[in-house]
Amino acid sequence: MEGVHLNSIKSNISNVNFEDFFCTNKDSLYKLCYNLCKNTPDCDDLFQETWLKTYRNFSSFKPDSNFRSWLFSICYNTYKDKYRKDKRWINIINDFLSSEDKEWVMDNICDKDMTPEEKVCLNDEKAILKEHLSHLKDKYRVPVIMFYFNNLQYKEISQILSIPVGTVKSRINKGKKLLKEKMEGCE
Incomplete structure (x- = not known):
């Protein structure tokens, strides 16, 4: 800081x-x-x-x-x-x-x-990724957001969500897997 x-x-x-x-x-x-x-x-x-x-x-x-x-x-x-x-x-x-x-x-x-601006940006891969991310269950979506979008470490996410570090890692991994499947289904 x-x-x-x-x-x-x-x-x-x-x-x-x-x-x-x-x-x-x-x-x-x-x-x-x-x-x-x-x-x-x-x-x-x-x-x-x-x-x-x-x-x-x-x-x-x-x-x-x-x-x-x-x-x-x-x-x-x-x-x-x-x-x-x-x-x-x-x-x-x-x-x-x-x-x-x-x-x-x-x-x-x-x-x-989505707002009109988001609809216009939907063709952008980032917008598509966020769209798929928004459909994940919170238990996968929240750790993925904290890790990739807020750059928090596993330990910080663990403290914030009051879950073990191993659970954070597995939820991020599962969230990534679900996102990958959704992205491949779009092609």
Whole structure:
């Protein structure tokens, strides 16, 4: 981290400027949020909520820990909480609405269609890869995103997701295999 050395502030966490941490990590956090949410409005909400939680709990950060891992853990847990709430709404929709109403709600409220810009870029291999990535189950998609798009190490991903390093490696490997199969099926 430029200008901020976590090891030198072990006894002085209260004097550290939160803004330094924000400026250093905002781009990588936004990238993670976007890759998790797959759309800009949800990404912006997750990004803001993560920073609010981080700010509120900044005094509980352990200086000998990795700040980025701690920040990404907050982000991922916030994402999981939101996903659970969204899933509850989908269950309510399925239980209480007629077929026609369900179809309208799913098309208009739960719509995860790509933006026009993404549709234009779909011919680009990177866009195709991201499209296939978005269809992977979260247990494979999230570690792949963290490893390849956010350049996190296995150990950091393990800490963020609260799973063993071996599980991280196997999920990344399985995610790569699934992506490869999907990409080969496109040709």
